[in-house]
Amino acid sequence: MLTADDKKMIQQTWDKVSGHAEAVGEEALWRLFITYPQTKTYFPHFDLTRGSEQVRTHGKKVVNALTNAVKNMDNLSQALSELSNLHAYNLRVDPVNFKLLSQCFQVVLAVHLGKDYNPEVHAAFDKFLSAVAAVLAEKYR
Amino acid sequence: MVHWTAEEKQLITSVWGKVNVEECGAEALARLLIVYPWTQRFFDNFGNLSSPTAIIGNPKVRAHGKKVLTSFGDAVKNLENLKATFSKLSELHCEKLHVDPENFRLLGDILIIVLAAHFTKDFTPACQATWQKLVGVVAHALAYKYH
Numbered sequence: 001m002l003t004a005d006d007k008k009m010i011q012q013t014w015d016k017v018s019g020h021a022e023a024v025g026e027e028a029l030w031r032l033f034i035t036y037p038q039t040k041t042y043f044p045h046f047d048l049t050r051g052s053e054q055v056r057t058h059g060k061k062v063v064n065a066l067t068n069a070v071k072n073m074d075n076l077s078q079a080l081s082e083l084s085n086l087h088a089y090n091l092r093v094d095p096v097n098f099k100l101l102s103q104c105f106q107v108v109l110a111v112h113l114g115k116d117y118n119p120e121v122h123a124a125f126d127k128f129l130s131a132v133a134a135v136l137a138e139k140y141r
Numbered sequence: 142m143v144h145w146t147a148e149e150k151q152l153i154t155s156v157w158g159k160v161n162v163e164e165c166g167a168e169a170l171a172r173l174l175i176v177y178p179w180t181q182r183f184f185d186n187f188g189n190l191s192s193p194t195a196i197i198g199n200p201k202v203r204a205h206g207k208k209v210l211t212s213f214g215d216a217v218k219n220l221e222n223l224k225a226t227f228s229k230l231s232e233l234h235c236e237k238l239h240v241d242p243e244n245f246r247l248l249g250d251i252l253i254i255v256l257a258a259h260f261t262k263d264f265t266p267a268c269q270a271t272w273q274k275l276v277g278v279v280a281h282a283l284a285y286k287y288h
Contacts, residue, residue, distance in 0.1 A: 103250055107257045107269055111262055119176070122175075
């Protein structure tokens with residue numbers, strides 16, 4: 001469960017990166033594809049070389065969705081309802097991959113924030129991304 | 142047998158060479174206990190784990206973190222022979238410590254984030270990929286003797 005302190009830390013941390021949505025998103029996806037190559041199976045229609053326009057655009061889309069989630073932490077189910085439908089009925093991404101992408105996003109945050117990605121911020125973010133993943137998988141069955 | 146490319150070996154040894162095992166080990170274990178509080182179940186005799194501050198300052202956490210990461214260093218020195226290297230530790234974790242191997246994966250992921258925060262942009266995607274592979278095979282070796 002996200003405490004009030006968690007939400008504050010998440011908001012402050014995200015504010016530092018949401019201005020670089022495209023760069024952060026692209027880096028997270030790139031790290032996902034090279035660390036966990038099996039995730040590329042969801043993108044057979046993409047050019048997956050580094051710097052690809054499609055990956056940049058998609059990364060930005062993912063980060064913008066997370067920005068929306070950050071703004072609506074009290075009501076993730078409702079705020080992410082459309083995305084939840086999309087993942088359940090169209091994309092059907094196996095939920096294990098949400099954990100992998102969460103790890104990659106956290107690595108990107110740690111790389112950019114260094115020691116500011118301290119244990120408490122880390123815990124808050126891990127909880128937040130787990131909560132987002134749970135909502136995305138909530139209509140799967 | 143895990144295959145390591147020359148590039149992977151280089152990325153492993155060059156990062157490891159710059160790691161302060163005591164600091165990094167303490168931080169990784171503290172973060173495990175903070176981010177995944179249920180892992181505290183293995184450390185009832187560690188004293189005060191009641192808050193992130195308490196955990197970070199706890200001398201038993203620091204000491205144990207150093208011990209764990211020092212042992213991880215054996216992996217770095219024995220990349221071609223991980224199962225044998227961790228055979229005894231695997232038995233210990235199963236038979237005496239009763240640790241669910243999922244915890245090895247959790248600690249591995251935490252270690253990656255500690256390295257990322259420490260090395261920042263030097264912790265490149267290729268670095269992350271290699272190190273995630275390493276923590277994965279170490280976790281596998283530690284789980285290997287479970288029965």
